[in-house]
Amino acid sequence: MSKKHTIDVDKFSLVKVKPSPRNFIFFREESCDGCGNCALICPMDLWRMRKGRASLLAKYRERCLECGSCYLACEKEAIEFGYPPAGSGVTYERA
Amino acid sequence: MKRYDLIVVGAGPGGSTAALTAAEAGLKTLLLERSAYPGEKNASGFALSSKAWRDFSFLQEMELPSMRYCRQCVAHFLSPPPEMEERFVVASGPSRRMSYPEARDFFTVGMLRREFDPFLVELAEKAGAELRLNSLVTGLVFEAGRVAGVRLEGGEEYRAPVTIGADGVLSLVARQAGLRDKWKPHEVTSVCIVDFTAPRERMDDVIHEAGFQAYFGPGMGGNFLIAYADGVHLGGPGVTNSLIARAVRKGIKPAKELLETLSAPPVQRLLRALEAEPREWQAHCLTWMDRMPENVCCGGLMLVGDAAGLPEPLYAEGVWQAMYSGRLAAEVAKEALEEGDFSPGFMRSYRERLEESPVGEEFVAGAQLRQLFEMLGDPRVCAELEEMAVDLAVHLLMTGQEPKAEAMGRIFSILAENVPALMSLARVYLPLLLQVSEEKMRFYASLLRGIRNIVENFLSGELGF
Numbered sequence: 193m194s195k196k197h198t199i200d201v202d203k204f205s206l207v208k209v210k211p212s213p214r215n216f217i218f219f220r221e222e223s224c225d226g227c228g229n230c231a232l233i234c235p236m237d238l239w240r241m242r243k244g245r246a247s248l249l250a251k252y253r254e255r256c257l258e259c260g261s262c263y264l265a266c267e268k269e270a271i272e273f274g275y276p277p278a279g280s281g282v283t284y285e286r287a
Numbered sequence: 288m289k290r291y292d293l294i295v296v297g298a299g300p301g302g303s304t305a306a307l308t309a310a311e312a313g314l315k316t317l318l319l320e321r322s323a324y325p326g327e328k329n330a331s332g333f334a335l336s337s338k339a340w341r342d343f344s345f346l347q348e349m350e351l352p353s354m355r356y357c358r359q360c361v362a363h364f365l366s367p368p369p370e371m372e373e374r375f376v377v378a379s380g381p382s383r384r385m386s387y388p389e390a391r392d393f394f395t396v397g398m399l400r401r402e403f404d405p406f407l408v409e410l411a412e413k414a415g416a417e418l419r420l421n422s423l424v425t426g427l428v429f430e431a432g433r434v435a436g437v438r439l440e441g442g443e444e445y446r447a448p449v450t451i452g453a454d455g456v457l458s459l460v461a462r463q464a465g466l467r468d469k470w471k472p473h474e475v476t477s478v479c480i481v482d483f484t485a486p487r488e489r490m491d492d493v494i495h496e497a498g499f500q501a502y503f504g505p506g507m508g509g510n511f512l513i514a515y516a517d518g519v520h521l522g523g524p525g526v527t528n529s530l531i532a533r534a535v536r537k538g539i540k541p542a543k544e545l546l547e548t549l550s551a552p553p554v555q556r557l558l559r560a561l562e563a564e565p566r567e568w569q570a571h572c573l574t575w576m577d578r579m580p581e582n583v584c585c586g587g588l589m590l591v592g593d594a595a596g597l598p599e600p601l602y603a604e605g606v607w608q609a610m611y612s613g614r615l616a617a618e619v620a621k622e623a624l625e626e627g628d629f630s631p632g633f634m635r636s637y638r639e640r641l642e643e644s645p646v647g648e649e650f651v652a653g654a655q656l657r658q659l660f661e662m663l664g665d666p667r668v669c670a671e672l673e674e675m676a677v678d679l680a681v682h683l684l685m686t687g688q689e690p691k692a693e694a695m696g697r698i699f700s701i702l703a704e705n706v707p708a709l710m711s712l713a714r715v716y717l718p719l720l721l722q723v724s725e726e727k728m729r730f731y732a733s734l735l736r737g738i739r740n741i742v743e744n745f746l747s748g749e750l751g752f
């Protein structure tokens with residue numbers, strides 16, 4: 193059988209975000225118990241685990257899909273979520 | 288500060304239908320949406336159920352470029368990784384026994400939300416509702432303990448005696464009103480979607496009207512493929528594995544599971560046949576409740592759609608629910624204005640009517656419906672059911688390899704061997720049937736109860752897989 197080309201998805205190249213001018217996800221490090229839920233659930237891999245604590249990548253404002261998964265998955269109330277201001281954030285052209 | 292009769296927060300299907308209904312009834316209505324255009328951020332399947340055409344006459348005129356009718360649903364059951372080949376496939380057209388003509392004609396219509404949401408908003412505007420885009424609501428205004436308006440990010444305030452919170456799953460309105468903090472991990476799912484475009488002719492040849500397809504397999508949550516005119520959305524995982532509580536317990540990364548499904552050979556072959564190209568990566572959360580939430584209203588406020596947690600308990604379809612609840616809330620708002628009563632007690636009639644409506648009916652036997660999907664998410668149960676289906680199909684119909692009568696005769700032993708599997712199914716199905724039949728077919732109720740007793744006794748020793 194001939195080798196067929198594989199249809200791959202590079203998710204990072206498939207999102208369009210106008211970076212928010214301000215923060216809209218707020219992380220309270222002192223409440224974090226390092227469970228890793230946020231890092232597991234984030235569809236854009238914007239959370240990292242370091243030294244038993246979570247940290248949010250600084251470039252999240254350029255990549256976040258505003259899905260709120262991290263906020264909903266955190267049971268320690270260490271993540272607060274608002275939306276980026278009107279006119280910024282993710283745009284889905286084919287939602 | 289401007290005054291209105293009704294403020295609707297969020298111009299998704301729930302908010303727009305509320306605004307349309309209210310404006311048609313003569314209410315001075317303001318519709319606020321944070322996006323630059325309706326649907327801009329509303330990642331979804333999206334396949335609209337035929338129920339919507341039954342209940343909303345304005346859909347008769349809807350013609351959107353992305354629409355594709357689904358008259359065939361397909362479920363593919365795959366073998367476990369790394370093989371992930373098709374072991375069993377069921378495809379079905381609509382049933383002639385459905386209770387209304389649209390459902391006998393089609394299941395759903397696939398389309399893009401970036402076309403559907405603006406279509407609804409335009410209807411609301413034509414009826415007289417005032418739309419404000421780029422308007423992020425960040426707070427509520429309270430007066431005498433009741434919600435009396437909203438505040439935008441810039442500080443601007445709008446007042447109305449009734450507000451409808453149609454701001455989706457992360458509803459800020461619900462939180463600010465103190466109706467809930469946030470959904471618990473066992474109440475909400477996190478789903479990813481890959482959008483593919485494909486030439487329309489390829490879509491017509493390869494997909495035609497098989498517009499809704501699902502991929503199941505041992506350990507998979509049931510990923511879905513929804514076809515529209517010139518492309519498909521592959522989304523997942525399905526509700527079981529995307530349930531946040533389950534994902535974190537089992538270490539399932541939803542985005543990874545979706546990409547694994549994408550790499551399954553049958554999916555790859557389909558995408559190649561379609562000449563499909565990936566265009567967009569999307570993600571969104573979605574409630575998955577086994578009963579209708581209690582706290583959906585308070586003085587001066589009603590929640591509709593996802594903000595209220597209304598997606599149904601089997602596979603969490605939610606757009607028709609959002610539209611239906613939006614219309615109902617607008618009707619209650621009109622009555623409240625006529626009576627001049629915006630008290631929690633009056634608003635409570637919204638919750639009561641919702642419970643009695645077809646939206647509430649979808650929650651009958653909700654726990655069992657959810658359990659059914661959860662069973663498929665269990666790798667061992669799914670594998671057993673898959674192999675049983677294969678055995679039955681092969682021995683009943685596809686017996687070319689062996690003397691036919693002999694092969695067909697094996698059906699009895701196959702059924703007998705699968706008694707535990709069938710019992711497990713019965714454990715979910717019988718209570719479900721009971722709940723429905725108690726209301727609708729009293730005649731059969733006692734008979735079913737008798738059977739349940741026998742089955743329950745039989746199963747009390749934790750019989751199963």
Ligand SMILES: Cc1cc2nc3c(=O)[nH]c(=O)nc-3n(C[C@H](O)[C@H](O)[C@H](O)COP(=O)(O)OP(=O)(O)OC[C@H]3O[C@@H](n4cnc5c(N)ncnc54)[C@H](O)[C@@H]3O)c2cc1C
Nearest residue numbers: 297299300301321331332334424454455592593605606609
């Ligand atoms: C992956 C996926 C697939 C799905 N597939 C289907 C399907 O095939 N069929 C189906 O029927 N359902 C499907 N659903 C469910 C469906 O998408 C939702 O139930 C539906 O969108 C709910 O409508 P809504 O109007 O309540 O909320 P939404 O559609 O979420 O609309 C809320 C609106 O409010 C706006 N908003 C939010 N916060 C604010 C604020 N603070 N200020 C101003 N505006 C705000 C948002 O921008 C948005 O426009 C799917 C869901 C997901 C996640």
Ligand code: SF4
Nearest residue numbers: 224225227228230266
């Ligand atoms: S989910 Fe919350 S508690 Fe767990 S690692 Fe992330 S921030 Fe910390």
Ligand code: SF4
Nearest residue numbers: 234256257259260262
């Ligand atoms: S909102 Fe969604 S995309 Fe953004 S950081 Fe949280 S999980 Fe990741």
